Amino acid sequence: MQAVHDHTQGHGHDDHAHHPTGIMRWVKSTNHKDIGTMYLWFSFAMFLVGGVMALIIRTELFQPGLQIVQPDFFNSMTTYHGLIMVFGAIMPAFVGFANWLIPMQIGAPDMAFPRMNNLSFWLLPPAALLLIAAQFMPGGGAGVGWTMYAPLTTQAGPAMDLTIFAVHILGISSIMGSINIITTILNMRAPGMTLMKMPMFCWTWLITAFLLVASMPVLAGAVTMTLTDRHFGTHFFNAAGGGDPVLYQHIFWFFGHPEVYIIAIPAFGVISQVIPAFSRKPLFGYASMVYATASIAILSFMVWAHHMYTSGMPVEAQLYFMYATTLIAVPTGVKVFNWVATMWKGSITFETPMLFAIGFLFLFTLGGFTGLVLSITPVDVQLHDTYYVVAHFHYVMVAGALFSAFAGIYFWLPKWTGRMYNESLGKLHFWLSLIFFNVTFFVQHFLGLAGMPRRIPDYALQFTEFNAISSVGAWGFGLSQLLFLYIVIKTITSGEKAPEKPWEGADSLEWTHLPTPAPWHSFETPPVIK
């Protein structure tokens, strides 16, 4: 690192001198680390907001009957829980990781477009405010589901318009973030850092960024058509005017299925860094992981209508979408086998990041298998829009993406803050999350199999027991996340000083070429990769 400092850029400024302090440090930040930090805190705040909504839902469902909320409000909660968790919590969390890590991992000083980076972050808070303000519009939030299916959306009150604009803003932010990531990765790699030498995390984000650029405009189109149907007399989704409500679903899911992988693929990237580090062994098949990730991304654009098996399409189309969907199991299998083979004959230790990575591997695969069950059209027709689907996607979103984000935060926190988190508390956080997650969601498979539809505020008596168990689990899971907040704050304020290289097996540039904590500018002079 000393060598990097010695090689000054002519004007010889010190790392820590030239940036605003106080609140303006954050408002005007063009530094990838500060922006990454803001992304992560923003997403955690949204995680808490969406989590409170989830707890309102689960509390109402603790017993049959309407206890604490009315159906309209319940529908609004399911809608905004979904929107806020997907667009406000999980996606920004991984953009936060991208900001922090990509420049460090490829040997660049910062992101390619630092000012655009600032703007892509600062678009998020207004969008979040719109989503929250929607709750207080006349008529309350729009109870249309996060999928916002037409023509229910034409009935919704003004909250729907706020929601549409929030989605537009979030989309613009994501696209700008993606342009930044693609440009940074393609143009700013250190000499010798060929694409096929990049850490897996960078690869997964490169692929994800292309998915975002290709799919977000499609969502923007869908919600814009909803907006004009609502206010400007168009009939895109209105049969009476020559439109088709199912057209909305096709457009939405053409975005929506890639979106699933926009969330999952960066999570794969984090796991692909953590598992080799704690197994002290290189990733088993680097090249095949890259190809598998790319295959998943390409396939994700060809399977959208498997979300719509019951909305009515020719049997030939159903057959095609069934075959194409089952195909995704092949590259996904390759990834899982690769992670297991990486652990095989390693020298494994089980610090918190590794525990979350193993939890991810185990539960994400379970969610993948229920996905395979759902890909079989006749079976899906039985399970579509039931709690089986709710269980399935929470296994891939929560035990998948969220556990991966936890693994990543525990893994890189020493690099980011220069301090160690408390290992015992970290492990406690893992075990509580693991147990309560399964208490919450495993039983929902049974509810779905028995025929309980999703998005209902009240249910028939035969669903009572599993709903009660699920609600208890949800509260446990929610409260456990406050422990996570405590751990992170305690690390930042009073954690033990982290060693230069806390993880013996970590081998990407941020660990091998940069001091801990990471300096303000990552690489002012690019390292040379052999």
Add this chain to the structure above:
Amino acid sequence: MKQTGFGVRGAFAVGGVWRGWALRLAAFIASLWAVSAQAEYKLNLQAPNTLLGHDIYNLHTIVTVICVVIFVAVFGVMFYSVFHHRKSTGHKAAQFHENTAVEVAWTLIPFVILIALAVPATKTLVKMRDTTQPDMTVKVTGYQWKWGYDYLNGEGEGISFLSSLSTPRNQIEGKDEASRKARQANPNYLLEVDNHLVVPAGKKVRVLVTAADVIHSFYVPALAVKQDAVPGFIRDTWFKAEKPGVYRGQCAELCGKDHGFMPIVVEVLEPAKYTEWVSTQKKKVAAAKVDPDKTWTLDELKARGEKVYAQNCAACHQPTGMGAPPAFPALSGSKMVNGPKADQIALVLNGKKGTAMAAFKHLSDEDLASVITFTRNSWKNSTGEAVVPADIKSARN
């Protein structure tokens, strides 16, 4: 923080304080388990009552078993590593990576399994979508928030009725002990309706599915039927029930406020009993048929209107007429309801675009006249004015 191997045992060791809490938590979960041990757990799909349903049931079992087997195999390997390849036991990391033979195998084997799965799945799917040569055809229409059934073809042709939730509102709200008890004692809570969809056993029933307002979904698990009801389009599905009985389902697509309160009840009868049902139904229709020239009194209209209101309007505008503003405006004291009757008739007939107010054209002239009369002469409203079926008839044209 020094780097040590924690191992699985280390992972559990989270300190004495926490151990106490963990024990208390375990005891709590165990007590939950004990409380609900007597409860009936449904862990699988509902017992199918159609041949196709059996196929689907078996298909689900096959896929799930394959998944479980692969899952156990893969994670058997992983947990073997977790226990045997740890640093704390002194295991040294091998540095191998990439092996073409292994990688080709774990790409091809899943592929072959998928092809093997595709064969029964394709067969079942093709069967599922074959709606040709039905014995009878019923059109199902989703409304916010009830179902309409029209027998279009085959025995029972011409029968037509609406079907809505019959669970009393007070059981759902459970505001007092008595209604909560009644809820707990109601085996069909939220799964009961006033008029069942009645069909004969052993006959192929083609179901045409559509909707009047937003998307609904016609879902009866035991009959292995789920088809979205899309407004402006007609989709179809079919079932052939094997055994007589009552089969219950629900709307499966979010359709607004009372999405959770529009169940479907299908009553399957022996063919002979079905014939009986058809004839009583036809007699009822004939008896209920109103002489178009009948002169209605205000009280007759109000009495009939009250029932129509309860079935069609009260969910949003409330039995008290106070609505739930702003989404569902109050009718009591409303300018619209106390204004010229022609405006109100037009509104009820055609609905109001961009709001939850649906069109109610599908109701009969008598029902519409009586419900409008009812609203104009109830609560704070006292126009003293009767709207008669002839008014509706002329407004329709």
